[in-house]
Amino acid sequence: MEVSLWAIELLMKERAREIVQRCGCRLHETHGLPCKCKMDAxxxxxMELHPHHLHRFWSSLVHESPPDGAKWEDHDATExxxxxxxxxxVYRQGPAAVRKASQLLLPHIRPQVAGLLEPRESEAPKGRPPKRSNTRxxxxxxHERTRTAKRSKTNENTRKTHKTTPAG
Known part of the structure; x- marks a missing residue:
């Protein structure tokens, strides 16, 4: 069974690593490869290290040579x-199409011209004002307490009608 060259490189680096206090088993946790303490054990x-000690991902990678330079496309040139x-x-379609295309592209190319700038900072930030003021x-x-207090005061000031009782 074949194993990726990258996995073999990682195993070689792990094997050369020195354990100071404890292993931590990082390679096993992150990559599914045996860590230094497992290899030492x-x-x-x-026993020898076999592919069944590795996660199956490392043997499922495709092992091919890189493509020929002639077959490889330059994606930037294609785009x-x-x-x-x-x-x-767009040019062949006429001035109206050019205008519409430029309106679509303008926010992406020049956001400052299109009016898509970052919003300005708030001029009245929340919290205590500067210069050690006590007002905030x-x-x-x-706010709700003062609003409900104002509402109850306005109800008190409304005109009250007195019931008159017939004298009798």
């Missing part, structure tokens, strides 16, 4: 070519 028991072809199509914006609870 295997060698002390006279530039596609974009250039789209620009030519009221909390929600304080």
């Amino acid at each position: 295997l060698s002390d028991a006279g 530039r070519g596609i974009f250039a072809a789209m620009v030519e199509d 914006d009221p909390s929600w609870f304080e």
